Amino acid sequence: MGRYVARRLLQMIPVFIGSTLLIFCMMYVLPGDPVRALWGEQSADPAQIAALKHQLGLDLPLWHQYWNYLTGLFQGDFGTQIASQRPVADVIAQAFPVTLRLTIFAFVFTVVAGVLLGLIAGLRADKALDRVVLFFTLLLISVPSFVLGFLFQYLFAFKLGWVTPTVQDSEAWGQLLLPAIVLAGLSLAYVTRLTRTSVAENLRADYIRTAVAKGLPHRRVVGVHLLRNSLIPVVTFLGTDVGSLMAGAVVTEGIFNVQGIGNAIFEALNRREGSTVVGIVTLIVIVYLVASLIVDLLYAVLDPRIRYA
Template identity: 65%
Template sequence: MGRYVARRLLQMIPVFIGTTLLIFLMVYSLPGDPVRALWGDRPVDPVALNQLRHEYWFDRPVLLQYWHYISNVFTGNFGTSFVTGRKVTDVIGESFPVTLRLALVAFAIEIVIGLALGLLSGLNRGKIADKFVLGLTLLLISVPVFVLGYIFQTVFGNQLGWVTPTVQDSNDISQLILPGVVLGSLSFAYVARLSRTSIAENMRADYIRTAVAKGLPRRRVIGVHLLRNSLIPVVTFLGTDLGALMGGAIVTEGIFNVHGIGNELYRSINQSDNATVVGIVTVLVIIYLVTSLVVDLLYAALDPRIRYV
């Protein structure tokens, strides 16, 4: 196991470098001069313009800029925003915990509701409960997130008054429940469908018939044998979805006024704040790589037939 983890960590290095290089080149090759845009319609001071370009390495070749950036990243320095003058690590440090809490609320909702609906549907394949779950999940998959967000905001916030329509305190996790439901709605629909298919297939497996023939209690057959072996494709989706929840929270955070990574990324893109955009995306890449490793290690815990050497 130790050798496998070490090998995977070494494989992450070229993946990380290749991904961040691609992102860096895409962001910094966009047309326009972000430093010149700081002056807007006002006359430009050539001395100050050249000084800022030199300070933020805009007067060097793009590959040299990337080498400077990635060298600082490995020391924990993600650069400084030339728009706000703040360190990118400070910006991420303020907004990242908010998005993390929102993503964890959505993640918990998709696990609990998604697995419950998938188990209900898989155990009652072809019955009314199965058709209801399939219809509900198809509806959630078909409705865009921004539409669902405005519906939930209008119904539960403005009309019923159960929650505040917009988040007043992003550090209050109770106010993140409604945006968490919206953010996790598409994901728990996929979880329900994945788990439903996997459970329905495993219900016909030989080891399930053997467990039933041996007289094991139904709770043990479902909980230990059926559900454990049916979770492998679900765990794969959940592992990659945690990073997607954090990166895809831009729309949800905008609707519910959540001051997290999504809002900060949207602001940075609008203001051509390249350093902040690349820094945030770099953190998301790291999250994807770590969750991918954790998912691979969970396979062995779920299926004893899987061994890593």
């Protein structure tokens, strides 16, 4: 077990280097120039641009730039934004907790509502309620999240007036509720369907028949014997889902004006701020890796047949 965790942590090193390099290259080949952009529409002195580029190390070959970035990173320096002169570490420190909060919110909503709905539907497989759940989850999967976002905005903010259309204060939990639900939409649909299928299938298992034959109350048969077995595939999905929730946050944050990493990454992309984009994306990759490690460990807790060595 300890060895397994150590190995998994070591595996993160090549993934870390690979993902930073990949995104670094992508930023490099993107058209546009962060230094030239400082002047906007005005004409700039080529000599001045060249001098600034030299000062920032942007005239060096790609490998050298990457090397400089990496060595900086290992000294705790995420780089500095060119336009705002803000350290990237500050940008992340401000935006990341907001997105984390949004993601956790969405994640909890996905798990609680998804498993509950899936269980209810799975226990009544092929009955009317099950079909309703299947229909709405299919709808949720088919509709892009920005459509859902605008729809909810229109309905709950403009028509009903329950919430403000955009988030005024990214620190307030209450204001993040609507964006979190929109962000959770797709995952919620998947989790519901996965739980539903798993429950319906396990309901026919021999050990459920045994549990009934033992004279256990229905509540116990479902809550202890059925649910635990049915959650195994759901947990696997949830592990990879943390990553897609963070990626989905980019779109959702745009719709609801949440000042999280989604907005930060969008602005940085527009201004071709390489170090900001690489820093944030790498952070998402690490969160994703850690989440999937936790899920894999949780998997062994849920299913004793799995042993890690």
